[in-house]
Amino acid sequence: MQSPKKRYYPDCYICGNKLEKKNEILPGLVHCPICKYEHHVDQSYDQNIMERLSIADKLRNTLQFDEALKHYQSIIDDERLSFEAHLGLFLNTYGISFVQDPVDKRFNPIMHKIIEEQPSKNRYMIQVIDMASDPYKKKHYIREQEKYDQLWLSSKPVVPKKIHQKILEPLLEKKVEKPIKVLTPVIDVVETKPIGVQAVKNYKIDPIIENKIKNAEIIYLKANKFSRAEKIFDEALAVDPHAKQAIWGKILCKLQVMDLDLLTPGTSLKPIFPLFEQIMACVGEKEDNPYLAALEKHLYKMLNQASTFDSELFEFILSWKKEPSQRMIAHNLYGMIRKNLEKEVHENILWVHEALAATSRFLIDIDKEGYVSQYNDTLRRLTELKFYKDVLQMTDVVLQVEPRCKETLILQICAIYKVPRLSELHHVLRDLKFMPSFEKLLLGIYEIPEFFAEIKKAILETIHEQNYKFALQLMDIYIEKIPKKEIKTLNESLQDFSDHLIYHERFKEAEKYLNLLLTNDSRLPAAYWSKLKIALKARTNFDVLMLCKKDLMQYPDYESAINSVEHPDEYLKFYQIHDDLRKKSMDSRMFKKAISGNYDYFNNQCKTENVLTFVSTIHPKMEEDVSLIVGEEKAAISNLVIRSLIVLCIVSFGFVLGNIQMLFDPLLTADSLVIAANMLNILTKVILFGLLPLFLILFIWSSPSTEETYIKGLLKGVLFGLLSTLIFAVVVGIIPWAAVRFLGNFVLNISSWYLPAGLLGVGGLGILFVMIKFHNDLKDSVLFGRFKPISISNIIFLGFIWISAIVISILQYLY
Secondary structure, three states, rough: OOOOOOOOOHHHHHHHOOOHHEEEEEEEEEOOOOOOOEEEOOOOHHHHHHHHHHHHHHHHHOHHHHHHHHHHHHHHHHHOOOHHHHHHHHHHHHHHHEOEEEEEOOOEEEEEOOOOOOHHHOOOHHHHHHHHOHHHHHHHHHHHHHHHHHHHHHHHOOEEEEEEOOOOOOOOOOOOOOOOOOEEEEEEEEOOOOOOOOOOOOOOOHHHHHHHHHHHHHHHHHOOHHHHHHHHHHHHHHHOOOOHHHHHHHHHHHHHOHHHOOOOOEEEEEEEEHHHHHHHHOOOOOOHHHHHHHHHHHHHHHHHOOOOOHHHHHHHHHOOOOHHHHHHHHHHHHHHHHHOOOOOOOOOHHHHHHHHHHHOOOOOOOOOHHHHHHHHHHHHHHHHHHOHHHHHHHHHHHHHHHOOOHHHHHHHHHHHHHHHHHHHHHHHHOHHHHHHHHHHHHHHHOOOOHHHHHHHHHHHHHHHHOHHHHHHHHHHHHHHOOOOHHHHHHHHHHHHHHHHHHHHOOOHHHHHHHHHHHHHHOOHHHHHHHHHHHOEEEEOOOHHHOOOOOOOHHHHHHHHHHHOOOOOOOOHHHHHHHHHHOOHHHHHHHHHHHOOOHHHHHHHHOOOOOOHHHHHHHHHHHHHHHHHHHHHHHHHHHHHHHHHHHHHHHHHHHHHHHHHHHHOOOOOOOOOHHHHHHHHHHHHHHHHHHHHHHHHHHHHHHHHHHHOOOOOOOOOEEEEEEEHHHHHHHHHHHHHHHHHHHHHHHHHHHHOOHHHHHHHHHHHHHHHHHHHHHHHHHHHHHHHHHHHHHHHHHHHHHHHHHHHHHHHHHHHHHH
């Protein structure tokens, strides 16, 4: 049996890869080929201890921290000086596991346990550093300790602070909490640090040192062998302290990256600030400065990719720039903020608070309007994204600078009521639970016309929903709180409230507001007109037109309406329309008749429209509709009669042919000439004394009602009566008589079953398709309400005749 392969080092505690002898870079320094991490190791390990360490690390990286703790503690009990076990206990205490980034393939630490103790003060971390005898190993873990401190700070939840603002406090169900510190405007610019204080004039690096630095970058830095590379950079700086590229190399080693572009966006650069100051001390003022540009690039990368704003890095960058450049970078930062907020999805926008405060700080002292504009533009976008708590916090910042900024106050209102724009506020105000907040909100600072316009919309919608109690409460608050200078707006609102209440037949409440309106201004004709509607119990102006039987001048309210204005043209026009309608003329009779069956249709066109709209737009449209109705009525009557006549002809024709012998040959002579003579005699009497009077009466009765004059209607009725009688006589009388007279026994033989059955079937289909289709087409017409019973009765009548014809024919055939 093959013995297990001897292990030289414990597994990589980051990725779990087995470390072998071939991975050794230097004595005591092993490079993991998977995660690229460098491990400072001892020269010898117990095989059993290494196996147990691997198990403990796997448990920790799979988040089984309780089980891992037992294994680490067991190892320490057996091997008190085990460096790796103490390191594992530290990582396990903070629940640190390592996860591979899918983009750059680096293994990044994640802290799953957040405790109060800072990692650098943890006893296990202190023991790890104390146990590192080698100076490079100790330096490496001090750097790791700083990294874990930064991870702890970024993972720790921010303790929220509460806003104490008199206006907002009573408005919200819960007091608003700020996720970050309250940011107040900063007026002073950042003091610029001196650059190049240690720069050597005409400095040129020694070629040997330069080659050594480049080789370290190519051989070690690009291979992620950071400890070895840092050692070479230190050696170069010991010879030449002004070697900027060596200092930059040390910065990259400290950040554990071969290039700053590869750094994870959320990584803080604060630990490298002292080293960066060394670079800036060696850079001449007129030299190119790629190092500062790299920091700016990382700042924007953090903003775009990680939605994180590093305020310390921003301040640090500003400190190396002069005032004009400081303003330029602040302007660029604002552009990046706007670009980032254009995204549709944001997990959080906490970074906006600090970023916006940082970019706007340079405007407050020279361009107050621009400062407020930058904030308002950002607030508007945040409101659209529905980050209402953040909007509330940031509006407070703006109002400290411009307490009565109208746009900011509107955005604050939107955030309070959680609506993305003010035009949607009225939907929220219809809810009773907002009543207490609304009353407290209407303070002097919120005297914004657009705000009151939304309240008005909410009132009108609440009336429409018939929630009158809440609507009246809201009206009373509106009347009480609207600024006194907005008297015109108040009067218009009182008129609208009254008209809507009248439309919903709340006459008593409407009269109350009309009286208040007339108290404000006694020369408002619309108010008197509304009082006239109340007196008539009329919901609309159309109701006034149709319900008022007396002369309008007999009503005091109408007289007041026309006397309260110099040119009461619309009211006089209405009077003329009403007076014409009261006259007993053909036009008024046609108008009333057309209206009578479609009253609701016309009434709904008016609703709460004023008199001017009624006389100039609605009434002319009504007259057009009446003309169309009259025309449709004519067509409907003619259509109904003609369709019915066709069906009757077919059914009667089939019935007559199917029952010739029963009807015209009671003696069973079977002589076609005798039968034809009997048919002529009987059908002539039926047509002359039955059908002719019936058709004349029917058409004479219906035609005058659809014509302009009775004479024309009577002539049309007589004409259609004679024509219908002639058609019926030809189809039902002359054609069957001629068939019997000239075709003789042939007709008598086939008429017993096949022909009548077919003709009666056609008659049935005529009732189903011709009459029912007419009925369905009528549904889309305004005449449907009036013609519905007539159409249904006609279908029933024709159906009864058809069924009777079939039953009689069947009985005659059987017996």
